[in-house]
Amino acid sequence: MSGAQATAHLALQEHARPGPGAASEGTRDGQARTGGTLHAKRVLLVEQAFIDLPGGPAYGPSEIAEATGLNVTVVYRILQSGLDTATFVRVPPGRYRLGPGAAKLGMQAMASTPGPETSRPLLQRLSRIVDGFAMLTVLSPYSGPRQVCIDTAPGRWGFDALGLTATQLMEISTSLRVGAAGRVIAAHLPPPLAKRIIRQPPPAGAGPGALHDPHTFAASLPRTRRAGYAVGRQEIPGWDAVAAPVLWGDAVYGAVSVLKPSAMMAKDLALPVAATRATAERLTQLLSDSGAATALAPPPVRIGQQHRHR
Numbered sequence: 001m002s003g004a005q006a007t008a009h010l011a012l013q014e015h016a017r018p019g020p021g022a023a024s025e026g027t028r029d030g031q032a033r034t035g036g037t038l039h040a041k042r043v044l045l046v047e048q049a050f051i052d053l054p055g056g057p058a059y060g061p062s063e064i065a066e067a068t069g070l071n072v073t074v075v076y077r078i079l080q081s082g083l084d085t086a087t088f089v090r091v092p093p094g095r096y097r098l099g100p101g102a103a104k105l106g107m108q109a110m111a112s113t114p115g116p117e118t119s120r121p122l123l124q125r126l127s128r129i130v131d132g133f134a135m136l137t138v139l140s141p142y143s144g145p146r147q148v149c150i151d152t153a154p155g156r157w158g159f160d161a162l163g164l165t166a167t168q169l170m171e172i173s174t175s176l177r178v179g180a181a182g183r184v185i186a187a188h189l190p191p192p193l194a195k196r197i198i199r200q201p202p203p204a205g206a207g208p209g210a211l212h213d214p215h216t217f218a219a220s221l222p223r224t225r226r227a228g229y230a231v232g233r234q235e236i237p238g239w240d241a242v243a244a245p246v247l248w249g250d251a252v253y254g255a256v257s258v259l260k261p262s263a264m265m266a267k268d269l270a271l272p273v274a275a276t277r278a279t280a281e282r283l284t285q286l287l288s289d290s291g292a293a294t295a296l297a298p299p300p301v302r303i304g305q306q307h308r309h310r
Helices: 003-016 022-026 028-052 061-068 072-081 100-111 116-130 166-174 180-186 191-199 214-227 270-286 289-294
Strands: 088-091 095-098 133-140 146-153 230-236 239-248 251-261
Touching: 028 061, 028 072, 028 095, 061 072, 088 100, 116 133, 116 146, 116 251, 116 270, 133 180, 146 166, 146 180, 146 251, 180 191, 180 214, 180 230, 180 239, 180 251, 191 214, 214 230, 239 270, 251 270
Parallel strands: none
Antiparallel strands: 088 095, 133 146, 133 251, 230 239, 239 251
């Protein structure tokens, strides 16, 4: 059963279960409220199908109906009703994809997330603890998906210290196919998007530690997700890195990472891993309303056992 089918099953169960207002549901107003709630859930199921279904980005009503368990006529009507707001757009032959209306919803959601005034002090503390180059990258759908660096605390290092050309820097720093930050983001993507990353080759200029074999890279993703962090050894030539995911609910927002010259990175990664995870967890907390009041409170760093995970 797909994610959309499971959600549909639960939604229909909830609809069938009598609630506090069950006595009024025999009335016209009660029926209207119940019908409206059920229709809204169906609309959300159709939108979820665009996340769960493989391939894409366009699907026909029959494919979406099979994935969600909804009647194909219901799916068709929902898709047609979304054309006016460009939530969905129709592409030949008789298929639909998410449109600019859906993109604008995402833009509005992202615009309300914490900015550098929140992330910078946390990254600066991470940089001091590890004596490394700390950065925050966020998931970008462009040519995608990719990652984009939105904040840094370089410490005594800088981008020029990486020894990359401008082209190599752009390709390596934005790819999800190489580096610890790319791997933790890829590990939390929906499976259809993760498969697109797996099929990509590492960018030119990647270091000797990059996971060139797609099967090896694919096998690393569930391990990374379970561990909650990733370690990169010379995936950028001469540099090691530790990264941890920043999450927004069950969606990946980005990653916190800290880089350091390989010759200077400790073999025992307990401190870098603990500090990086603590920073990522604090940013994860701040993405929810409940964490806004503690934006500048330093994250606690709990050092565990020696870490060798990749």
